[in-house]
Amino acid sequence: MTAELTRGQNHPLPRARLEIRVSAGTPVVAGATLGDENGTVHGVEQVAHPGSPTLPGLEVSRQAAADHRLAVDLDAVPDAVHRVSVLLALPVGGAGPVRFGAVAAPFVSVTGLDGDEVASYTITGLDAESAVVALELYRRQDTWKVRAVGQGYAGGLPELLTDQNLPQAHQLAGRIQEAVASGLARSVPAPPARAADGDRARPAATPAHGPDHGTAPQAGSGPVAPASPYDAQGAPAPAPQPPGAPGQHGTQQPCPDGPPDPAHAGRPSTPAAGGPIDYSHPRRQNAAPPPPPPTAPPAEPGQPARPVAGDATGWSMEERLYNQVWGMFEDLARTAAAYRSAVDFADSRMEKELDQALSDPRNRIGGQGDAAREAARARHGQLVSQAREVLDRDVAQLVAEAGVVEPALPAAFARWDNPVWHAYRVPMEIPMALRLGDLHLPEADGIRVPMLMRLPLERGLWIDSGRSTSTDGSSADSHEMRRLGLEAAVAHAARLLAVYPAGEFTVHVIDPAGSGTQALAPLVRSGVLAAPPAHGAAGAADVLARLTQRVDLVQMALRAGAPDALPPGLDTSQQLLIVNEFPHGFDDRAVNQLRYLADEGPAVGVHLMIVADREESAGYGPLLDPLWRSLLRLTPVADDHLADPWVGHAWTYEPSLVPPGSQVLQQVLAQVASARRPWGR
Numbered sequence: 001m002t003a004e005l006t007r008g009q010n011h012p013l014p015r016a017r018l019e020i021r022v023s024a025g026t027p028v029v030a031g032a033t034l035g036d037e038n039g040t041v042h043g044v045e046q047v048a049h050p051g052s053p054t055l056p057g058l059e060v061s062r063q064a065a066a067d068h069r070l071a072v073d074l075d076a077v078p079d080a081v082h083r084v085s086v087l088l089a090l091p092v093g094g095a096g097p098v099r100f101g102a103v104a105a106p107f108v109s110v111t112g113l114d115g116d117e118v119a120s121y122t123i124t125g126l127d128a129e130s131a132v133v134a135l136e137l138y139r140r141q142d143t144w145k146v147r148a149v150g151q152g153y154a155g156g157l158p159e160l161l162t163d164q165n166l167p168q169a170h171q172l173a174g175r176i177q178e179a180v181a182s183g184l185a186r187s188v189p190a191p192p193a194r195a196a197d198g199d200r201a202r203p204a205a206t207p208a209h210g211p212d213h214g215t216a217p218q219a220g221s222g223p224v225a226p227a228s229p230y231d232a233q234g235a236p237a238p239a240p241q242p243p244g245a246p247g248q249h250g251t252q253q254p255c256p257d258g259p260p261d262p263a264h265a266g267r268p269s270t271p272a273a274g275g276p277i278d279y280s281h282p283r284r285q286n287a288a289p290p291p292p293p294p295t296a297p298p299a300e301p302g303q304p305a306r307p308v309a310g311d312a313t314g315w316s317m318e319e320r321l322y323n324q325v326w327g328m329f330e331d332l333a334r335t336a337a338a339y340r341s342a343v344d345f346a347d348s349r350m351e352k353e354l355d356q357a358l359s360d361p362r363n364r365i366g367g368q369g370d371a372a373r374e375a376a377r378a379r380h381g382q383l384v385s386q387a388r389e390v391l392d393r394d395v396a397q398l399v400a401e402a403g404v405v406e407p408a409l410p411a412a413f414a415r416w417d418n419p420v421w422h423a424y425r426v427p428m429e430i431p432m433a434l435r436l437g438d439l440h441l442p443e444a445d446g447i448r449v450p451m452l453m454r455l456p457l458e459r460g461l462w463i464d465s466g467r468s469t470s471t472d473g474s475s476a477d478s479h480e481m482r483r484l485g486l487e488a489a490v491a492h493a494a495r496l497l498a499v500y501p502a503g504e505f506t507v508h509v510i511d512p513a514g515s516g517t518q519a520l521a522p523l524v525r526s527g528v529l530a531a532p533p534a535h536g537a538a539g540a541a542d543v544l545a546r547l548t549q550r551v552d553l554v555q556m557a558l559r560a561g562a563p564d565a566l567p568p569g570l571d572t573s574q575q576l577l578i579v580n581e582f583p584h585g586f587d588d589r590a591v592n593q594l595r596y597l598a599d600e601g602p603a604v605g606v607h608l609m610i611v612a613d614r615e616e617s618a619g620y621g622p623l624l625d626p627l628w629r630s631l632l633r634l635t636p637v638a639d640d641h642l643a644d645p646w647v648g649h650a651w652t653y654e655p656s657l658v659p660p661g662s663q664v665l666q667q668v669l670a671q672v673a674s675a676r677r678p679w680g681r
Helices: 156-163 169-182 317-359 368-408 419-423 478-499 517-526 536-559 588-600 615-630 664-679
Strands: 003-005 010-012 017-035 065-073 083-089 107-112 117-122 131-140 143-153 433-441 444-454 460-464 505-510 574-582 606-612 631-634 639-643 650-655
Touching: 003 010, 003 143, 017 169, 083 156, 107 131, 117 143, 131 156, 143 156, 156 169, 317 368, 317 433, 317 444, 368 444, 419 664, 433 478, 460 478, 478 505, 478 517, 478 574, 478 606, 478 664, 505 517, 505 536, 517 664, 536 574, 536 588, 536 606, 574 588, 588 606, 588 615, 606 615, 615 631
Parallel strands: 003 117, 460 606, 460 631, 505 574, 574 606
Antiparallel strands: 010 143, 017 065, 017 083, 017 107, 083 131, 107 117, 131 143, 433 444, 433 650, 639 650
16 A cells, blocks of 8 residues: 655655656656765765766666656665665756746655555645755665655755755756756656556645645654653653763754654755744754854854854754754753752862861861861862852853844744744644743753743643742742633643644633633634533533544554544544643543543544642542643743753743733734634634
């Protein structure tokens, strides 16, 4: 059975000798590169193109054409080659189109020599790009797979080849286009339409004006690093890959074989002064390229380098910014750990020196003992002062970096007060992650690091509405905390709705006693909810029954290998259930259904967000403990309950809330509701 891939998805290749067929509807140049395990192409001799069409195990067309057939023999590919990237580019200087957004979406397929199709991919979502990496054949443990890439480049072949770390990228791109223009690779017109009984026709597609929505569950299967470094109860989560070296941002590299958890069409670019920032991404699974050269002016001699937004590794600006935020988090964790360790050492050394001074009887007479104690305290103060100086220097650098990174963040990563929300438009694909709040440490209160959660969510959220004393010393009673908890839940739900494409995220609400009417008003008035909030036991039972049935149906379809056999009319979008004032108004059956949704739902696109006070549920005994442990605990007020997996710091979490008096939430939800209406929801 043919696998119809979407961006980021992969499929095993059952044989070594294959054909890659391209149908573009307009003449294009086809080529391929041979890369190592990091995707690096080490020279022009590893690029097959019309002027030099053959490489070991690979042959491409000698001409620009609307249809291509590329021959591949994976057994003949050199052992050092781990990736074969298939490239498409529009000819330069001709009368044809200059961007893929002006033509129908190219269609590529991988077939056997007998013509049986193994996998196919329609490259939608291209606009200003004139070159694209269409597919990637990659080797994993002596087996080969194909991945749909669809990464476009507005800079054409030079930018594409540069992104593959080819030093002679611009010269080679020029030779390829010269070969096309000189007639060595003559351009031929598009062929007539294929007969119905002929080769598979490329599906019709209209020109797109933005990246398409890849359905690979980004934070779904096979992550290497956890979707969040924080445990719901403040305990460290399973350790991710080791962070980068000190002073250099580490990256959470995605699992090459699976849909991305940390994972990622678009043009990788560094924001220039006054220039636009492209946040689209191809959901690449393989190792990212090195960071681009900084665009900031050089620092003064002896001064630290000036920070640049997007200076981490990544295939796109969004991925670079994501990795840069992670790098800031790791750098702050390390520098705070070093400071605490230095202070602990100074304390220990001073205690040892004081003990030694007091243990010597000679120091007990006269002023010798006092002098020894003063000397020990002076050395302690010097060590602490030196450690603080290093900490302040590192924090100052991070503050400067945050100052350039924060304004460059896309909406999904940005605070509600960031101007990017005022230019909000409903996206065409989901982002890599979502900002749930900010994190900071007591030693560095001047720096706030965004807390980014990978998408789709891998675990539900628990908004703790229990009594709390904020880190600023203020306290809130139970009634106020319940209101704040539901308002925080609404803000998080609005963000999720805003970052998903139209119709691909659905929100349900259970409010048994109707106590959340005021806080839920933005969702209700805008019309973004699937239905009005469910009240009473009967309303809660109806919503839970429908969602548990959806989980059962999708699981059965996946286990049977028939994901297309779902009942007509089943809503296949991601589902979020907001539950207010749990567990009041819920019987044992409802509690078991919620536990089932928490455990089984995320894998099939059903997620929970529960607003509850854990202490109030103590009457249920240990029944609810597994539910609480499966959810990520967040608070509606600043609280230091989160821990990182590297050094075990207790981080202060501050929720991402809408500024008082701001209308940004209503404006965003109005656009979401308007975009959903054509879907008939």
